[in-house]
Amino acid sequence: MVRSRDAQSDSKSQYYENLKSQAQQRLEQLRAASPVKEGPSLLQRLEGNGVSRRDFMKWAAAMAAALSLPVTFRREVAQAAELLDRIPVIYLHLAECTGCSESLLRSDSPTLDTLIFDYISLEYHETLMAASGWQSEEILETSMEQHKGNYILMVEGAVPMAAGGTYLTIGPHAHTGEYILRKAADGAAAVIAVGACATYGGIQAARPNPTNARRISRVVNKAVINIAGCPPSEANIIGTILHYVLFGTLPALDSFGRPRWAYNMRVHDMCERRGRFDAGEFVQRFGDDGARRGYCLYRVGCKGPFTFNNCAIERFNQHTSWPIQAGHGCIGCSEPDFWDTMAPYEEPRKNHLYAGVFGGMGADATADKIGIGLLTATAVGIGAHAIYSITQGNFRNPSLDDKKSVVPSQESTDQSTETESQPK
Amino acid sequence: MSRRIVVDPITRIEGHLRVDVVIDDNNTITDAYASGTLFRGIETILKGRDPRDAGFMTQRICGVCTYSHYKAGIEAVENALGIIPPYNAQLVRSLMGIALFMHDHVVHFYHLHGLDWCDITQALAADPRKASDLAFRYADFPVATGADELTAVQARVKTFVDKGHLGPFANAYWGHSTYRFTPEQNLIVLSHYLKALEVQRLAAQMMAVFGAKQPHPQSLTVGGVTCIMDLESPKRLGEFLTRFEQTADFIKRAYYADVKMAAEAYGSEDSVLQGCNIRNFMASSQYPISRTESLFDSGYILDGDLSRVYDIDDEHITEEATHAWYQNNEPLHPYEGKTQPNYTGFQDGDTVNGPAKILDGQGKYSWVKAPRYNGKPMEVGPLAQMLVSYGRGNPRVQKLVNNFLSETGLPVEALFTTLGRTAGRMLQTMLMVEGGHEAFGNLVENLKVDRETCAAYSIDNNREYRGSFSGDVPRGALSHWVTIKNGVIDHYQCVVPSTWNASPRDAQGQPGPYEAALVGTTVADPTQPLEIIRTIHSFDPCLACAIHVMDVEGNCLAEYRVDPQTGQTS
Ligand code: SF4
Ligand code: SF4
Numbered sequence: 001m002v003r004s005r006d007a008q009s010d011s012k013s014q015y016y017e018n019l020k021s022q023a024q025q026r027l028e029q030l031r032a033a034s035p036v037k038e039g040p041s042l043l044q045r046l047e048g049n050g051v052s053r054r055d056f057m058k059w060a061a062a063m064a065a066a067l068s069l070p071v072t073f074r075r076e077v078a079q080a081a082e083l084l085d086r087i088p089v090i091y092l093h094l095a096e097c098t099g100c101s102e103s104l105l106r107s108d109s110p111t112l113d114t115l116i117f118d119y120i121s122l123e124y125h126e127t128l129m130a131a132s133g134w135q136s137e138e139i140l141e142t143s144m145e146q147h148k149g150n151y152i153l154m155v156e157g158a159v160p161m162a163a164g165g166t167y168l169t170i171g172p173h174a175h176t177g178e179y180i181l182r183k184a185a186d187g188a189a190a191v192i193a194v195g196a197c198a199t200y201g202g203i204q205a206a207r208p209n210p211t212n213a214r215r216i217s218r219v220v221n222k223a224v225i226n227i228a229g230c231p232p233s234e235a236n237i238i239g240t241i242l243h244y245v246l247f248g249t250l251p252a253l254d255s256f257g258r259p260r261w262a263y264n265m266r267v268h269d270m271c272e273r274r275g276r277f278d279a280g281e282f283v284q285r286f287g288d289d290g291a292r293r294g295y296c297l298y299r300v301g302c303k304g305p306f307t308f309n310n311c312a313i314e315r316f317n318q319h320t321s322w323p324i325q326a327g328h329g330c331i332g333c334s335e336p337d338f339w340d341t342m343a344p345y346e347e348p349r350k351n352h353l354y355a356g357v358f359g360g361m362g363a364d365a366t367a368d369k370i371g372i373g374l375l376t377a378t379a380v381g382i383g384a385h386a387i388y389s390i391t392q393g394n395f396r397n398p399s400l401d402d403k404k405s406v407v408p409s410q411e412s413t414d415q416s417t418e419t420e421s422q423p424k
Numbered sequence: 425m426s427r428r429i430v431v432d433p434i435t436r437i438e439g440h441l442r443v444d445v446v447i448d449d450n451n452t453i454t455d456a457y458a459s460g461t462l463f464r465g466i467e468t469i470l471k472g473r474d475p476r477d478a479g480f481m482t483q484r485i486c487g488v489c490t491y492s493h494y495k496a497g498i499e500a501v502e503n504a505l506g507i508i509p510p511y512n513a514q515l516v517r518s519l520m521g522i523a524l525f526m527h528d529h530v531v532h533f534y535h536l537h538g539l540d541w542c543d544i545t546q547a548l549a550a551d552p553r554k555a556s557d558l559a560f561r562y563a564d565f566p567v568a569t570g571a572d573e574l575t576a577v578q579a580r581v582k583t584f585v586d587k588g589h590l591g592p593f594a595n596a597y598w599g600h601s602t603y604r605f606t607p608e609q610n611l612i613v614l615s616h617y618l619k620a621l622e623v624q625r626l627a628a629q630m631m632a633v634f635g636a637k638q639p640h641p642q643s644l645t646v647g648g649v650t651c652i653m654d655l656e657s658p659k660r661l662g663e664f665l666t667r668f669e670q671t672a673d674f675i676k677r678a679y680y681a682d683v684k685m686a687a688e689a690y691g692s693e694d695s696v697l698q699g700c701n702i703r704n705f706m707a708s709s710q711y712p713i714s715r716t717e718s719l720f721d722s723g724y725i726l727d728g729d730l731s732r733v734y735d736i737d738d739e740h741i742t743e744e745a746t747h748a749w750y751q752n753n754e755p756l757h758p759y760e761g762k763t764q765p766n767y768t769g770f771q772d773g774d775t776v777n778g779p780a781k782i783l784d785g786q787g788k789y790s791w792v793k794a795p796r797y798n799g800k801p802m803e804v805g806p807l808a809q810m811l812v813s814y815g816r817g818n819p820r821v822q823k824l825v826n827n828f829l830s831e832t833g834l835p836v837e838a839l840f841t842t843l844g845r846t847a848g849r850m851l852q853t854m855l856m857v858e859g860g861h862e863a864f865g866n867l868v869e870n871l872k873v874d875r876e877t878c879a880a881y882s883i884d885n886n887r888e889y890r891g892s893f894s895g896d897v898p899r900g901a902l903s904h905w906v907t908i909k910n911g912v913i914d915h916y917q918c919v920v921p922s923t924w925n926a927s928p929r930d931a932q933g934q935p936g937p938y939e940a941a942l943v944g945t946t947v948a949d950p951t952q953p954l955e956i957i958r959t960i961h962s963f964d965p966c967l968a969c970a971i972h973v974m975d976v977e978g979n980c981l982a983e984y985r986v987d988p989q990t991g992q993t994s
Binding site: 093095096097098099100101102105106121122123125126127128129131132133134135136137138139160163166167168169170171172173174177202203204206207208209211213230231233285286287291292294315316317318320321322323325326328331339343344345346347 | 431468591594628767780875951
């Protein structure tokens, strides 16, 4: 697993000692806080649902590993989970498709949905809450008031800013999305942006961004944790909440505001097809013999070399699969503005290099630097192995022996992949 | 004296929806207005992009029926380019579609709609042993059985209700007089609500086996599917089949049984025996399960007359914006459609809950336009699909519907209600279970002799292409329309189910299906409008879908029509 970078400079054990006492202090603090809910303990309740203490500790160990912590942290993770129900969560939906909530609904083993429904105090969530209309508005008001300074605000969706924000209104008083977000962010202990729309604007912010949709970090005056992805895996959503509960602080973030524990590895470096890439074995067209054998998908557009995310390890839907396993390239959905910078999705990215550290969005980007370092080596590989696609340019799933059906690349297509925000 | 009720947000749906209704002295709804309150603009964004990317982008219209727009976007482009995907790919796409229906309808019934029928607080008063016995009345092998198990469910929920904080269950309309289940029946549904959380995870895995992930699968490509390694792995096929069986089992033993139980319990509740004042229904064909058979039929019926199903002719489609926040009020054929925003906002008004913003029913009040067929509003969705297929003589559908009616003793007329809409969705899920088995068997057989999963093709940059997709998805009839020029998308347009259903009034003053469904309903307590929520939920609203189509730049983005040949999958 990937180790925290600081651990390499510090004496490693000393580092984790400190971290641990930090976590323990935090847990003490939470324990002292008055619980939102009362009732039987988490374990009692889990046992009632057929989850043994052993299963629970196994889950905690796995979660510790996912959070880049040594397995000795499993006890703290378990305790954090037990304390989760003391933290109220307000979850807002702005301009979005609800895919991220759906992802949350699939949450991970064992019975993470049990954790969500029973152990976080989910105060407001439009897709799940029983109350409607005035009654739901009232919940939002009172929980913002009652838990001021203590709740986690999770936001799914971008903020439409055009026309004074009136492209989105919610509630009997028809407040704009922007108004509600600002107000909710004011009293929040932490603000978490869930998914591509909240983190970087998402599909509606793709060129020409007709509603002037904005990422939430450009609207609220607070640090925002960006859980990137369209949608992010359930493991990344839950893990980020857990991290906050454990340490009471924001997790270490990369230059794009993403928690490093989940986004400091490149898809390409963890990919099961990496050996094929290094060996120069590429799928030439979908459905060919290479596709049957699991060759690398770079030539049919895989953006794994430019994308930071842990999908190759965590996968989706309780580790059932992930795009590259299903034979389709990565489309780069955890990168900023990927709708503009990664398209077309079934063409190699040609001359682009990953822009991470030069994006100018944050100071500390060691994880990105590591990625860039690796990428330089990789770029050579891409150049060598994929020269065919670069010169040939166009790729329309032609039959292999039908060279005539390959039509040369068009300027217009190339232009649509350019982006102003992409530093050269 | 008339008074107004405002319900905003309508929760437990996809997207942002408001409903304003006017009630008379008897609390009977005399007028209703539905308003979509968000707009996004995805077709504008598609313009100038690589046509192979269309499916990935349109997929983000909705993360709930996450696969519908993906497949539609891919197949519209295939249709334009004249590509027929290999048989294996067609079957895999059907299986993923079937997985979506099974997932989506279960989540809708239990987690979105369920709390409109089931009062969870009442479940606490139930006798678990009695409930266990009762479950056998609705299913031969019920899911919620065993006094122990039901006692555990009860204990679990007690922690919400008794002591603390209700979390997502707080401040709902618990105790409302139109809840009709007995405590035991409530306990049965509640235990299924919790069980369905597990089942929906399995159903999502089912799609992920061939689709990489759910929501937003990623294994379709123009020409076919990419998951060839999964298809050639007996282990993966086995995983799909296991998930399928587990989900199907729950659908048959719990979902079917619970809707039967609701039909019995709510058979005397007036507010659910209305909710269908527009009796025009429209549906589209889709989902091949063999070389000769598809699961759905297409056509439309008028005034609830099942004896005549008409073919759809796209010339008769218009859209207008008399009451939508756009300029150009007159009804226009989608070919001439214009979308220039003209936001006029809300009015200050009085409601039964106090002063609020209210919709201007005389003026413009929604981001959803008003599509009409031959000048008439149309309801689309599972009920429409079941009625059209029934009218067409589809033997599978006739059998399912007739069985259900005879088991519940309901007359055909009961289908044209809020209850009927909910039952129609369940019956459609049963149809998917039946069809899924056959499609899977056909796929396994075909893979023995045929390994093709993706057709060869090329795009000629000097040619202009035009094509479309049309078919029914979980919320009803969907179509996508694409024009390709210079190798990139020139025009793109989607006509989506919720635009039909959530439509505002037109120039003639004809309300849309949501609006009409509410008129005539009497609400027991205007400050707790459960009846309104229940009827609106029975449509399974998806507002991100309904409003994605608008383009603030005011460009006419695409030809916009409904295919006369909706009998074909694109
Ligand atoms: S980030 Fe993606 S999945 Fe999430 S709401 Fe936006 S479009 Fe949907
Ligand atoms: S290019 Fe894509 S498929 Fe190939 S090794 Fe890298 S991440 Fe894997």
